[in-house]
Amino acid sequence: GDSVTQMEGPVTLSEEAFLTINCTYTATGYPSLFWYVQYPGEGLQLLLKATKADDKGSNKGFEATYRKETTSFHLEKGSVQVSDSAVYFCALTPGGGTSYGKLTFGQGTILTVHP
């Protein structure tokens, strides 16, 4: 079945540092790929998404590119802020013409940014 693997955490950075959180996936066909973020005490919020190969999703300074050849969707940000401290989840929905299917999540990566 489909699966998502994220880099092990937690990740601790200083403010303004560069962030990469690796994500790779296994899926048949052409899944849609997502990054969700969970701030303390809140639900999962969509951060960005990409629905086909070579698409780049971006939001709030975060970016991720759908790489079919390496089955990856790594999350990057050039300069993190303390307010970016959260748990980040990589996820996919199956391909095949519908995006109404279940989300398959990675294990989540805890990011802590210090001033």
Next chain:
Amino acid sequence: EPEVTQTPSHQVTQMGQEVILRCVPISNHLYFYWYRQILGQKVEFLVSFYNNEISEKSEIFDDQFSVERPDGSNFTLKIRSTKLEDSAMYFCASLAKNIQYFGAGTRLSVL
């Protein structure tokens, strides 16, 4: 901004008791989902619901679980006889424009 609302935020129950977790999806959304996250593990899909019936369910979603949309606004997850291993965070989501919107979750603690 519309949001998915879940109640209660924390539910404590005794093993063997029935619990009902409640969700109010975003108005006009048509697809609904339940997920759970056991502490330290991945968020796992439980069930999806459309047009008043289950459209997909996982192996986890056995006969102990049921979902219902009783009144056109609420979407509930019932666990008939809770087990210790049901202790987890339960998330509800609803779908629009291919994006699932999540509630803040209900933490279920089974003692």
